[in-house]
Amino acid sequence: MLVVMRHDASSDEIQGVVRAIEAMGYRARPMPGAQRTTVGLVGNDGRVEEGRLVGLDGVLRVIHVSQPYKQVSREWCPEDTVVELDNGARIGGEDVVIMAGPCAVESREQILESARRVAATGATVLRGGAFKPRTSPYSFQGLGEEGLQLLAEARDETGLAVVTEAIDSEGVALVAEYADIIQIGARNMQNYSLLRAAGRAGRPVLLKRGMSATIKELLLAAEYIVAEGEPRVILCERGVRNFDTHARNLFDLTAVVTVKELSHLPIIADPSHGTGARSKVGPMARASVAAGADGLIVEVHPDPTTAASDGAQSLTPDQFDELMTEVEQIARSLGRGVAQPAAVALSG
Amino acid sequence: MLVVMRHDASSDEIQGVVRAIEAMGYRARPMPGAQRTTVGLVGNDGRVEEGRLVGLDGVLRVIHVSQPYKQVSREWCPEDTVVELDNGARIGGEDVVIMAGPCAVESREQILESARRVAATGATVLRGGAFKPRTSPYSFQGLGEEGLQLLAEARDETGLAVVTEAIDSEGVALVAEYADIIQIGARNMQNYSLLRAAGRAGRPVLLKRGMSATIKELLLAAEYIVAEGEPRVILCERGVRNFDTHARNLFDLTAVVTVKELSHLPIIADPSHGTGARSKVGPMARASVAAGADGLIVEVHPDPTTAASDGAQSLTPDQFDELMTEVEQIARSLGRGVAQPAAVALSG
Amino acid sequence: MLVVMRHDASSDEIQGVVRAIEAMGYRARPMPGAQRTTVGLVGNDGRVEEGRLVGLDGVLRVIHVSQPYKQVSREWCPEDTVVELDNGARIGGEDVVIMAGPCAVESREQILESARRVAATGATVLRGGAFKPRTSPYSFQGLGEEGLQLLAEARDETGLAVVTEAIDSEGVALVAEYADIIQIGARNMQNYSLLRAAGRAGRPVLLKRGMSATIKELLLAAEYIVAEGEPRVILCERGVRNFDTHARNLFDLTAVVTVKELSHLPIIADPSHGTGARSKVGPMARASVAAGADGLIVEVHPDPTTAASDGAQSLTPDQFDELMTEVEQIARSLGRGVAQPAAVALSG
């Protein structure tokens, strides 16, 4: 951490900063420059409260040299983390993993039909919400535990693993009972009680980037989970807030590359929420794989025009099939494959 | 709701939209125009899933004419809501209400000293966090229930009402036991489980705008609380995410005016989080009152350089005193006053 | 255009809107709904000033049903525009066109060396700035006309076409004399005097999206050029402003898909400015082609560590070679190719 002094800071003010740093238990190193003095704080363990320094007399601003996250950083662990599921799918490994299914579980027929269709052409994980966080209190909120049971039934039949969202601590326990992966949604990325509960549930966690979260905040949210003892965290880019409304969100694919540089955790991409429109899902799914994402999570519905939520961005099963062919070609051109459903069925 | 057809939509496609609307139980009204046809959906009760229409053949886009929130809207209730506290403070009434105190409760001395100082020059509500949602898992997380007890002690001594944050459902019950107002923080604005719990706790709720929440989303979050039976919701502007880093957040004071137009709920402003820097709190507190805010929530710490959090944006008690003088003058020039601590002490 | 009335608008207020629309020469069509009345404006030719309606008594808001751009829209012309250059390169056609070269022309050796290297492995157009718009008045501002002469010399030797930026009306004439494509930079996307001059210069125009331009504004800027008589406009996505600083800009690849839906103009992608970091250029270049971009514009410098500008985001020639191999594979997996330099040399 570096404390930049105003150009007209007095030597008393500089000494004040030195004393404040030492009082916090660190070493201070003043560095006079051509225009101003900078005071380095040496020995920062990530717990320094910059507020104690920013407000001191003569201080212009404080600059962070180190990142505040630790265990999720690539500097901490240079090897890629690979999250292995019971059905054999390996997220963060060589092959691209496809998660697909409807936005919400609506009925037994709907989720079974969805599972069969996506399993047939490339998915290894089934998605589907049982607890739905909706912007309006008057929108469909999900089937709850019944939805979880239907997901488990679909898994038993198809060999797909299951990922589904938990929206509160009680829900985490329930989801952990039925699902292979606990999803934390974008709106809850900084719901720290929920992150802690998820980190203690004994299941891999899929952590979606918040609507206006920086990559640093995403990694710190992951750090909450890892700090509770769960190292199997999968990150997910799903678009951020933006001034333009040409798409529902601004899908930030560069984040995939940035996360790979800063962290050893796997990262997948969600082109359905990232774009919000069926016609854009295919091109951006292809782009995600080309950018290096470890997987995709895609909304597919047997009949999008009757979907209880997100119908506008759901693919039909036929569109999904077509997309899988394209995705496989892109993956191959980069020396990767798509995790195979056949292998899944065998191991399931 | 209006369904805008592509300019080359066939009459079959237009009929398809009409049938889909009728199948959902509403009436359809096609309106041919110079360039394209628009189909109006009549009878919308706020539960229409636009996804069912967006994806139909020939549809260009869907436009919402009505807002999805109801009970919080000014159309629903033209009269301003005034939230009255036990100590007599009335938020949303003629006078501007000042909430002040440290970011976090750190010790008995710190919170009592803060309470005495802010009560002496204009505050009627004491702020202070007992449960702190921190971006890093390694930062100070608050004193928990002990902090709540200290806040209650400060209330007993000074007559100030108490506002403090709850970060999960269990916390809501605890906070409701000790505090006059339950605060929902920005990171939890769309934590719907928490909103529901807060709406059932029997206390007024201070709802802070999320970091990238639109006004519509803020009002829908308030609707969650009101829908649970709690009409006493106070909104709070505290700055949003932005491309520039000259301030911690972009303090959106126009939101105060917009909320007043769209909703009957009171809205206060938080210039401490809105700017993130002590030197900017005073000017923006004045601006908030000039823009029409019903109150302010300001961070004040007996010694900001030792604060466990947010020291850089906390005022000293002397700076707070000076600000109160200015704020009172601004309020008077608009025909308002500042809610008086004297009156509070009497009723407390 | 639709004028949405307040729910309590009187019939006098509704009549006022009808009269205002008729006074502007259009037809008005009031549509009473369950909650409120909407008044349609029929016959809108794109010149309606909404300000005349927004401020009328009883009006809640005005909704635009049609887009304000015309000649650049796909509704106006369903066929893709293909921009053909003298050296045979066709932008917007089947093959992906690669534009590459240094940020700025710095010297004869530098630009010739760059041209030879990029021509050898896939580029058909040479980029390089002679007039540089720099954020600071103290930064290198380009070689001016001498730079243009060096670009022309590089074209003569390699057969590459030349694209370079003009920053004012005088510059447009000069650039048109030497270059095959006139570039309008992001900072000048709404410099309408410059757009008009470019539209009259008789050369294809490469129009870069502004730092916070919506797609609608980008298309309207293109409309300025086309309205002056120049139909050969190539759009370019190069990243937009964002709250996160993990990359220089937020590269909005979904814009490529959106532009293809709304317009017949070709669109290329600039992963160098879109990401700002060498390590991210390759993955995002691949992603751009996978998303459907008609071409790439990439910064390549013989020795990035000595570059006068943008060194941090410039590829070395070796990195460019490697990227071209990957890009070609991605293009092939989508049934496209990369426009061949060999063909260029023959036609050059």
Add this chain to the structure above:
Amino acid sequence: MLVVMRHDASSDEIQGVVRAIEAMGYRARPMPGAQRTTVGLVGNDGRVEEGRLVGLDGVLRVIHVSQPYKQVSREWCPEDTVVELDNGARIGGEDVVIMAGPCAVESREQILESARRVAATGATVLRGGAFKPRTSPYSFQGLGEEGLQLLAEARDETGLAVVTEAIDSEGVALVAEYADIIQIGARNMQNYSLLRAAGRAGRPVLLKRGMSATIKELLLAAEYIVAEGEPRVILCERGVRNFDTHARNLFDLTAVVTVKELSHLPIIADPSHGTGARSKVGPMARASVAAGADGLIVEVHPDPTTAASDGAQSLTPDQFDELMTEVEQIARSLGRGVAQPAAVALSG
């Protein structure tokens, strides 16, 4: 400038950075830390190309300690700049200066009527566009030189000074002939050819903040003008791009405070463009003065419902009168006044 090395950077890589800095003519100072080494660059004169360092082996990132602007910075000149006009108005002095008038000059009657009305209740400067940069090529583009002549006539009659926009170099000469202040609009804030021309025209310049410009970029744009020899630059906050559409722009009043801290130049606020809606102009004009703005620029039209542009955000003359009363009270509560039209008339 500080070059932060990766935690695993070798001593060869650190030496590489040292040599690169020395080769650029500066001194290098390596500072080993607990986690990583940082290399300070001493003697930075604001011309260092960071790109030469960012790309070197072992470099994590480069941090700027100093700001790149000079002459406009408060460190360069601690005294406030006061821009004095021929009619005696002093912008940046004790009194708040009001600029008011229509968006565009539409006719002789309209501009004279506007001038008389705003002069009568508090304005000292008349605004009105003769050259209008419009997003669509099909919108009204202004009266050109005829508009300038009408503005001059209004000045002669009322004693108001005149501010009007120039949109290209030719326009600058024309505007300088007729107006007291040359306005550079938001879309042209980084049109450097235009900034240079304005800096040589011998008139004070009103520089509006770009739609997504940081404060640093605003100050660098001002530096372009000052570097040409014109020290009389007035900055203007007019709202920035944002994800919410509740207002036309996000009016960033904190920028007023930030600019005052970083620069000695005066800054005024434009609540008309900052909010885009008549009902919001009054509250935000009051807030602007409360935040410390040196003046306001407000759109006023004799009959907003017939305005050729910006009618929705224009005040009627009666609304302007009412606002002036409020603004004066706010200014007085802060110990300032409103520059008096009477004084203007005498000096005019």
